[in-house]
Amino acid sequence: MAKVPVQFTLNGSEKAEFVDGGTTLLNALRDKIGDTSPKGGCHQGTCGACSVIVDGELRLSCLTLAETCNGATITTTSGLAEGGVLHPLQRAFLDTFASQCGFCTPGMIMAAKVLLDHTPNPSRDEVVEALSGNICRCTGYEPIIQAVLTAARANSQNAA
Amino acid sequence: MELRKSYFADVRKDDLHEIGQARPRSDSPGHVTGKTTFFADRNFPGMLHLKMVRSPHHHARIRSIDTSEAEKHPGVVKVLTAKDVPHNVYTILILIQIGPEDETVLADGKVRWKGEAVVAVLAETERAAQEAAAKVKVDYEVLPAVFDMEEALKPGAPIVNEYHGQNYYLYDSGECRKVRFGDVEAGFAEADHVLEQSYQSSPIEHAPTETTGCVVAPEGNDRFTCYTNTQAMFFTLDNTSIILQMPGSKLHFVGGTVGGGFGGKVDVIVEPIAILGAKLTGRPVCFIYSREEEMQISSPRAAEKVVIKDGVMKDGRIVARKVTGYTDAGAYSRHSPYGAQKGAGHYPGPYTIPNVWIDTYCVYTNRTPSSAMRGFGVTIGDFALEVQMDKLARLIAMDPLEFRFINAYRDGDMKAHRQPTEGAALIECMQEAARAANWPVAEKYMAMSSYKKGA
Amino acid sequence: MAIRRGRGVAAINYPTGMNLGGDPTQALVHSTPTGNFMVTLSSVDLGQGMKQIMAQICAETIGVPTDRVVVDTADTDTGPHCMGTFASRGTHRAGNAVIQAAKEARQVMLEVAAEELEVNASDLETDGQGNILVKGAPQKSISIFDVALSAHFKRGRSISGRGMFLIPRSYPEKETGAMKPSTCYAHACTVAEVEVDDETGEVTVLTVKNVFEIGRALNPKMVEQQLVGGSWMGISHALYETTEPYYPNRDHGGTDFNQYLMPGPGDLAETEIIVLERPSGDGPYGAKGPGEMCANPQIPAVANAVFDAVGVRIDTLPITPERILRALKAQAN
């Protein structure tokens, strides 16, 4: 089977692998590179559990072919904590008890991170819109919305 | 959330150190960093992918199965049919002696629902398994199907499942589980009003974000480690042991970290066939439901029909309640015979009614086999009961909440299934709800208690 | 067009466990050499937080802080049998097993401490911070760290315990149905307020006020997680969910999260949760099973509120805009 090279920066480190043609970014990350933080909840683009950030944009890694990411800079939830210190969003998810089973959490955090990167002080409606492509079956969403608003407040307090 | 400590303070000691404290969850740091290991986060070199060929018909005889082209497909390692499964006809509740065995791991001679597993294909890649699955030829003779419980119970209806011989589960009490308490006909005769209403529900999917699945690794010592998201480890292990006729000592199940279950992961569906695949190929195997399979193949909450007939007095007392509940098991039992009888134990709801008659049926149809879901055997019954309560209150021009106070069970009241009520708190919940919602309720009800003098 | 408002109420109870098949769960507890405690189970955490709750139960029983307890589950090679996580039984059944195992381990721990302090074990108590004190003479104490070291390397004692909680099987009586299908019961009452668009049949759930009686909130934040998420699921069941939208036609079943409908983050009702605690006689620290019942009362409460708003009864779930609109048109004729 024809293998194709993929090479990108993942959470600050260079990655290069050979994958089968047509391999999704999700499968390349999980099966080849060993970053299992993006989850395969549907492989249809309808659940958001596989969300990652590619060159600053939120993407569904299950619908993105790995080959199309050559040269890209990719961030996943496993790369957010720096030096063992949790990202404010991760901290807020803990503090507001925003995870239950945790399967949707990495994708939710990715969606929230892109929001806060562009909109540091979002309204509730903006948070709702930012999370709208991500499914959670456990929490009823409210704790997750609160987590994102909490992280935004923590950020603005740190900035002040 | 608010804890209202004023209720039941006399029976509760608040002197604990760790209990009652909002300690952080030990698993959350793993969740927020993406480091929690779910079953599918395990990847083994040389792992095979299992894809299932499924029935396109609701009910059909299988004339023949031809897997020869699929077996030749590049990347295919093994193709499994019914004859490969050591104990192909099983039922999961056999572990608690609820039989007969009525379901096939892989269809043998017949399919009884659209989506039933017929042939399993194991291949080097998911794509190869999908392509080979498309090459499996199954010749079907379509049979008449029945989708409605009442149709299924009529004489002459197509028999869905020959292992039962009739389209209902036969309890020791007969065609339904029965509860008889008092004299329900006398109650109706004495009632000021009698109201009979019918309620129905659709099947519901659990829809966990993580689909059902497992990853199996042969260990080289004749043991197999199965990483699974089952909700019940030994329940699955022991059923697998029966299906594969393999001693339990050969099986090692690892799980306990599940991406949502809601009752949808208590069927023993993926593990036996995946372990069989690993055994026959000597290779690691993963069998993970696609989202489409999770939505339409995995067991839903059963569709139910509930008929409630009540006798009520003008003063608000319910004097008789007759409930006939139908649980649509679909084509196979799975957990449904249990759920139907759990319903029998739940009716007539949290109310003290002197005359009660309950029949609950577990019915077989050619719908997707149903199983447990959050609120199993109770959720739909509660919908029916509580809408019925609203109708009864309006029938006698009484406030719906006050009507419930009149009938609410209290400590010591005998339930229809002949257990005395203990630890009741319905009245207090209603009082607090009335306060929270500014729902006007007469003072005498707000002064009630679930405690009874002398109880 | 008219947006019409209504409210409805529902009250329910919910059984804990599945006694109609026999309902056992086991647990093992042991200390490490430095006085941390391992709880070994085969119980499954579906996301409801069983691992954390079992740690808190063990910690409370032994008398140590929760962060000194590690829960190891679910591995069939090491964990003893558990019937499974369903029927609102996890916390109740496994919690009782953990208490029993932890009590046995605690007793050994106190016996070793008694030998070290040269007192009777019955005269000792724990301070919840990791120390064992002589009752009435707290200056005479020993750390659990030192007790565990002593047990392992000096006294040759295993600070460990076995727990088994079994509710024996209840067989329903054939003719009368007399049975004991479960143990304790949780309770709930929900008031829902809705708006119904009488031209489209669309329902907006404005508020749900839920009161839940759950025996004991072992960890209030985790209970809140369950109850808030359950309340959302109840509304979802009431108004959205079906795998067969056009039954008896079985076509058009949803196959993804776009087609299988559930309320999105923009559909949330203002949700109030109030918890009452009437400890159950047989529950771990009085707990009952809250996980399932919390999704039940919203369904009839919403159904009753829809009737209150527009005067039509939808007795088939889910209560879709189409069903409401058809009923409104039938009512108008």
Place this chain on the structure above:
Amino acid sequence: MALALQTFTTVKDANAALTAAGSRYLGGGTLVVRAANEGDISVATLVRATDPALSTIALSGGKVRIGASATMAEIALHPELGTLAKAARAVGGPAIRNMATVGGNLFAPSPYGDFAVALLALDATVGTDDGDTPIETFLAGRDNSRAIVTSVSFMLPRAGSFRFLKVSRVKPKGVSVLSIAIVLEQAGNGTVSSARIALGCMADRPVRARAAENALLGKTLDQDGIAAALAAATEGTAPITDPIASAWYRAEVLPVHLGRLLLG
């Protein structure tokens, strides 16, 4: 046959590659990668073109040309396309909008394709290497269309003359019960001088509501003025039945929502 991706810099070369059996054009991936993931083994070769012109959004003299690879997110954020932002934001959640392209939306079967509904109301022109095609013609023949769509072009509607509504069960991001796009001009006395109404989910692809358009001409936008248009709204439609809503329901509520959009 394993899946493979072929990348070309020019549309011409990509078009040539698409003549091979089993080949499909890869836009944002939201349709075709999903199909492959779900086991559609008819998809074997994915072909893409990286010509930067495909992603360019250009405005001149009131005319807009959007490259077919432009995403919904790019349109929603474009400073000069504010009128269309609502329609672009109607597609999917944020991640989908970063991926879903204008070209792909033209092929999305109902209940998807909300932006194509807007393009139909805008009377857009669909460009391929073979030339330009009116969108209505293009949509009618899309099932047999092989040439890569390179652009869509239309006259930017005057502010206030474009209206868009998406009705969904799930908020804020549900699939459409239906969607409606209207480009409407009014004379000085307030009467409607021209109207184009496009509907989503009222057929297997976006369709025009011509009877309603005609019934609006010369009328004022009030309850009486729009009554005839609402009565004619479903004329010529064949609404889909899917898990979101039945054809019956869609037909019942179309006039309600059309009325609210016209009066709102």
